Amino acid sequence: MTRRIKKVAIVGSGIMGSGIACHFANIGVEVLLLDIVPRELNDKEKAKGLTLEDKVVRNRLVNDALTASLKSKPSPIYNQKFANRITTGNLDDDIAKVADVDWIMEVVVERLDIKKNVFDKLEKYRTPGTIISSNTSGIPIKFMNEGRSEDFQKHFAVTHFFNPPRYLKLFEVVPGPDCKQEVTDFLMMYGEKFLGKTSVLAKDTPAFIGNRIGIFGIQSLFHQVKELGLTVEEVDKLTGPVIGRPKSATFRTVDVVGLDTLVHVANGIYENCPNDEAHDLFKLPGFINTMMENKWLGSKTGQGFYKKTVVDGKKEILTLDLDTLEYRASKRAKFATLELTKTIDKPIDRFKVLVGGKDKAGEFYRKNFAAMFAYVQNRIPEISDEIYKIDDAMKAGFGWENGPFEIWDAVGVEAGIELMKADGVAPATWVTEMLAAGSKSFYSVKEGATYFYDIPSKSQAKKPGQESFIILDNIRKSNEVFKNSGVVIEDIGDGILNLEFQSKMNTIGGDVLAGINKGIDIAQKDFQGLVIGNQAANFSVGANIGMIFMMAVEQEYDELNYAIKYFQDTMMRMRYSSIPTISAPHGMALGGGCEISLHADKVVAAAETYMGLVEFGVGVIPGGGGSKEMALRASDSFQKGDVELNILQENFLTIGMAKVSTSAYEAFDLGLLQQGKDVVVVNKDRQIATAKAHAKLMAESGYTQPVKRNDVRVLGKQALGMFLVGTDSMQDSKYISEHDMKIANKLAYVMAGGDLSEPTLVTEQYLLDLEREAFLSLCTERKTLERIQHMLKTGKPLRN
Numbered sequence: 001m002t003r004r005i006k007k008v009a010i011v012g013s014g015i016m017g018s019g020i021a022c023h024f025a026n027i028g029v030e031v032l033l034l035d036i037v038p039r040e041l042n043d044k045e046k047a048k049g050l051t052l053e054d055k056v057v058r059n060r061l062v063n064d065a066l067t068a069s070l071k072s073k074p075s076p077i078y079n080q081k082f083a084n085r086i087t088t089g090n091l092d093d094d095i096a097k098v099a100d101v102d103w104i105m106e107v108v109v110e111r112l113d114i115k116k117n118v119f120d121k122l123e124k125y126r127t128p129g130t131i132i133s134s135n136t137s138g139i140p141i142k143f144m145n146e147g148r149s150e151d152f153q154k155h156f157a158v159t160h161f162f163n164p165p166r167y168l169k170l171f172e173v174v175p176g177p178d179c180k181q182e183v184t185d186f187l188m189m190y191g192e193k194f195l196g197k198t199s200v201l202a203k204d205t206p207a208f209i210g211n212r213i214g215i216f217g218i219q220s221l222f223h224q225v226k227e228l229g230l231t232v233e234e235v236d237k238l239t240g241p242v243i244g245r246p247k248s249a250t251f252r253t254v255d256v257v258g259l260d261t262l263v264h265v266a267n268g269i270y271e272n273c274p275n276d277e278a279h280d281l282f283k284l285p286g287f288i289n290t291m292m293e294n295k296w297l298g299s300k301t302g303q304g305f306y307k308k309t310v311v312d313g314k315k316e317i318l319t320l321d322l323d324t325l326e327y328r329a330s331k332r333a334k335f336a337t338l339e340l341t342k343t344i345d346k347p348i349d350r351f352k353v354l355v356g357g358k359d360k361a362g363e364f365y366r367k368n369f370a371a372m373f374a375y376v377q378n379r380i381p382e383i384s385d386e387i388y389k390i391d392d393a394m395k396a397g398f399g400w401e402n403g404p405f406e407i408w409d410a411v412g413v414e415a416g417i418e419l420m421k422a423d424g425v426a427p428a429t430w431v432t433e434m435l436a437a438g439s440k441s442f443y444s445v446k447e448g449a450t451y452f453y454d455i456p457s458k459s460q461a462k463k464p465g466q467e468s469f470i471i472l473d474n475i476r477k478s479n480e481v482f483k484n485s486g487v488v489i490e491d492i493g494d495g496i497l498n499l500e501f502q503s504k505m506n507t508i509g510g511d512v513l514a515g516i517n518k519g520i521d522i523a524q525k526d527f528q529g530l531v532i533g534n535q536a537a538n539f540s541v542g543a544n545i546g547m548i549f550m551m552a553v554e555q556e557y558d559e560l561n562y563a564i565k566y567f568q569d570t571m572m573r574m575r576y577s578s579i580p581t582i583s584a585p586h587g588m589a590l591g592g593g594c595e596i597s598l599h600a601d602k603v604v605a606a607a608e609t610y611m612g613l614v615e616f617g618v619g620v621i622p623g624g625g626g627s628k629e630m631a632l633r634a635s636d637s638f639q640k641g642d643v644e645l646n647i648l649q650e651n652f653l654t655i656g657m658a659k660v661s662t663s664a665y666e667a668f669d670l671g672l673l674q675q676g677k678d679v680v681v682v683n684k685d686r687q688i689a690t691a692k693a694h695a696k697l698m699a700e701s702g703y704t705q706p707v708k709r710n711d712v713r714v715l716g717k718q719a720l721g722m723f724l725v726g727t728d729s730m731q732d733s734k735y736i737s738e739h740d741m742k743i744a745n746k747l748a749y750v751m752a753g754g755d756l757s758e759p760t761l762v763t764e765q766y767l768l769d770l771e772r773e774a775f776l777s778l779c780t781e782r783k784t785l786e787r788i789q790h791m792l793k794t795g796k797p798l799r800n
Contacts, residue, residue: 003131003186005029005194009101011091011118013062016135017107018069019165022076025085026166026607027194027682032097035062037090055093062088076166078607078663091121099125105159107135110264112143119144123152131183133159137211138268141176141204153178157187160208162397163257167608170397171197172208192465196607196682198396205383206272207265209390210397212383213376213404215265219281220371221250222288225322228364232305232319237333238364243354244347244401251305255298259291278375287322296320303327335361345504347401351410355419369407370419376404377428380455387442388452388463405442413441430455448475470688472500472535481522487515495528495699496692506536508592508624509544510563513570516596523579529695529703530577532596533584533688539609542591543567545618549788552779560779564772567592567624571599572764578705580698584691585609586684590660594672595624601698603678604691605664611672612660617797619739619784621747622655623775628767630655631751633671635713644759648719652751656744658797710763714753723748739783739800746774 006029010021013035021033037058041050050057069076070083077083089097098104104122108114115134126132128151134144136158145153158174171191175184184201191199202208207215225235232251240249254262263284270282284292291297291304298304307318307327318327337357341350354365376390384390391403408416413435417427434442437458444451444460450471454461470492481497482489486509492498499519501512516532523530533539551560574581574596583597586606594611597603605611613622613630621627630651638644653659654670661667664680679694681687724745731741749755750770753762778784783800790798 003102005102005190007032007101008103008105009034009098010105010107011035011122012107012109012135013065013088014107014109015069016161016163016165018066019076019163020105020107020135020161021066021086022069022083023161023165023195025082026078027196029085031086032094032101033062033066033086033088034091034094035065037061037092058090058093059088062090074164074167075662076164078166078665079669082665091118095121096125098122098130099127101130103131103133105133105135110136110139112139115139115144116147119148119152123149126152129155131155131157131187133157133187135159135161137265138207138272141174145176145178150178154180155183157184158204158208159187159191160202160210162210168397168399169196169198169395170210170393171195171199172202172210172393172397173199174202174204174208177204192683193468193686194682196684198392198685200389200393200396202389202393203383206269209383209393211265212269212379213390213394214398215262215269216278216281216375217372218250218254218262219266220278220375221368222285223281224364224367224371226285228360228367230360230364231331231333232322233331234333234335234360237338238335238361239368242338242341242347242350243407246399255304255306257298258300259288259297259304263288263292277378278371287325290325291320335359337361337365348406348410351407352412352415355411355415366419367423369411369416370423370425372404373408373416374420374423374425377431380428380430385456386452386454388450409441409443433458445474448478450474468689469685470498470692472498472688482515482518484511484515484518486511487519489515489519489522491527492531492688492692494692494696496531496695497523497527497529498531498533498688498692500532500534501536501540503544506534506538506540506593507542507544508540508567508596509547510566513566516570517573520573520577520579520581524577527579528699529580529582529692531582531584531688531691531695532600533582533604533691535688536587538587538593539585539589540593540596541588542593542614543624545788546792548779549785549792552785552788557776557780561772561776564623564775567595568768568772571595571625572768574599575601576706576708578703580695580703582691582695582698584687585611585664586687590614591622591626592624595622595626595629598629598672599625601703602694603673604687604694605667605673605678605680606684606687607664607680607682608684609664609667610660610662611664611667612658612670613655613672614658614660616656616658616740616743617787618791619743619781619787620775620778621743621750621771623771625768625771627655627747627750627771627774628764630671631714631753631767632709632712632764633674634751635711638713644713644715645719645722648715648751649722652723652747655747708764711761712753712764712767713759714751714756714762714767715759716753716756718759719752720748720755723752737799739781742781743778743784746778750774 008024009032010017011034013033021031024031038060045057106118108118156176157179160172162168162170173187188199191197236249236251239245240247266282295301296303305320309316309318319330321328336359340353344350387405391405394400394403434453439453442453449466450463451460452463475490479490481491486503487499488502489497489499519530580601583600583603585597586609589609589611591614594613613626615622634648634651637647651671659670661670667673681690727741727744730736786800787798
């Protein structure tokens with residue numbers, strides 16, 4: 001049987017329910033979102049003379065919840081217009097509509113009696129064979145199955161999303177004892193392929209995999225913090241980006257998630273896992289109980305481990321002192337051990353240094369990792385039969401760059417055992433057997449694929465599900481075709497090359513541009529296509545502004561002119577090469593990173609792509625063809641009868657206001673991606689493989705080198721006059737600064753095609769020359785140099 005999900009019903013419209021509804025709408029699925037009917041009128045409804053029978057009242061709870069969700073930041077939806085795919089209703093009037101859906105998901109409060117009541121109602125209308133699932137994070141399936149029909153039980157599973165559903169990739173699938181294998185297989189496939197998740201098959205154990213390990217890690221830390229005499233700031237410094245974890249680290253993450261949520265899960269594990277060897281760690285320490293009593297739950301109550309306040313008119317963040325339980329001014333955390341890792345780019349390469357530290361940080365890492373290694377080794381086979389599922393869950397659910405077994409590998413398996421022994425913990429039998437069998441690590445890479453230590457067979461087994469992915473880390477060394485200090489080019493098979501940036505933050509400088517040119521040379525000679533894509537946190541944050549700043553300060557204008565022209569020429573080579581070029585942006589694709597995508601034959605963007613031409617923030621205009629390209633795209637979109645100035649103005653404002661898309665779908669609205677040409681991939685892990693498939697298809701379909709354009713319609717004085725009047729009035733009203741106006745007027749000159757007396761057809765090169773001249777002239781301005789310097793120092797734009 002082939003299942004297709006065209007419509008889903010989400011029952012429960014709280015933060016999770018609305019978030020899940022939005023994510024299904026993100027991928028094009030029609031959603032029915034249901035919640036209960038209010039029991040009483042609110043003041044507004046009473047004032048309007050409404051009754052409990054009015055539809056607006058009966059749907060108030062669900063509509064208010066969805067509205068709040070859509071207004072929240074970060075947004076749960078790729079594009080606000082996708083909200084039209086969600087229909088709301090209530091469990092009394094609209095429950096019969098679940099008969100028409102392909103999947104029913106319960107997302108109500110974590111109480112078994114309420115869930116059972118909902119299932120009673122749903123079963124009256126559910127069509128046999130329809131998948132039904134619960135988003136519970138811990139109620140055993142056997143209890144939810146009680147009293148249910150045979151067909152219900154055969155199609156019932158837990159499908160556990162992590163909050164926020166759009167951004168966190170973990171999708172735990174826990175089949176019921178009677179759930180059909182085809183239902184489990186379908187859910188695993190659908191989560192990965194359609195929802196863009198990391199699907200992890202979990203057992204029906206308390207808190208499943210992600211929360212069991214994650215809450216252990218936090219609880220362990222709660223107990224260690226007092227023992228080692230660490231402050232809240234110090235723990236967050238030690239458990240953040242330095243070890244590949246989110247910036248919010250530990251305590252700030254708890255504030256965001258809510259202390260009550262954490263306590264609920266920890267209590268559930270404590271009550272339901274009496275045989276857990278770390279059982280006492282799940283007992284809440286005194287300071288947590290006090291915080292709960294005081295309702296210091298984090299962001300939702302205005303204070304938790306951190307508290308925002310205003311002192312002398314300035315916003316200030318105070319920190320909770322765990323000894324006195326009073327708030328104090330934040331203190332800067334600094335450790336000698338962390339200084340030793342500053343030159344090590346990848347977190348995975350830092351762990352050996354961190355556990356060898358001679359200060360309090362080193363002691364913390366030794367104790368912390370020893371506790372984590374000891375705990376995860378003993379969770380097999382209790383919560384998972386395979387080590388990779390634990391690592392996948394922690395990476396996808398908690399934003400860890402590396403899972404616990406990957407960290408253990410990085411430290412060294414034997415060294416990790418020594419850390420545990422120093423803490424009085426012995427290695428699990430299966431770990432000593434692994435070493436005895438000759439496997440010195442939990443993971444290995446063979447022929448471009450990841451292998452893991454399989455405990456039953458006592459050998460390395462291929463991790464399943466890799467067929468849809470290309471993992472660049474696995475093939476970089478064996479498939480390398482070219483490398484310089486800025487790029488690595490790999491053969492990804494079927495005649496397609498991939499070029500990945502290797503510079504800091506994937507900035508674009510001379511070495512990267514040389515690499516792109518080399519990649520085109522190699523591809524045109526011996527291959528069929530070129531993908532420009534990487535699997536770092538961000539595609540590219542733009543041009544190397546440090547290099548531009550140094551040239552401008554030294555007044556090396558000839559060299560700067562050459563550097564800009566080299567960037568422009570490289571972009572034009574991408575566009576006019578004899579092989580298809582595919583850009584695969586994800587994360588931040590800003591400035592020059594955006595310009596690369598503007599000039600590719602096709603863009604295969606990850607859904608989470610934040611794209612924009614942001615050069616105004618450093619006092620210049622896009623100089624790598626971006627200004628030219630937005631004028632060209634306006635020209636291409638002119639239709640007979642259009643008000644051409646309006647279309648050009650939209651593209652002008654996209655640059656002038658440094659607009660950045662909050663998703664790839666928003667990039668279409670900004671004109672940075674093109675409908676009918678560029679595509680979006682929801683699962684970033686599939687992006688390189690999808691980009692390769694498009695490059696191959698274009699090549700095999702008979703790709704022909706494009707003819708250079710000489711038909712770009714520019715509007716001259718007609719457009720320039722409109723832009724200048726607009727910038728002048730904005731400056732008069734203090735909406736923009738004098739320097740903002742100067743930059744905007746330079747951009748206006750380029751996009752209007754100069755002060756031509758009438759609309760004219762020009763070449764791309766004509767516009768590129770205007771763009772380069774404007775960019776150079778702005779680099780001679782003191783205020784531009786101040787903006788660049790401020791960005792280099794602080795990472796934030798300066799308004800001067």
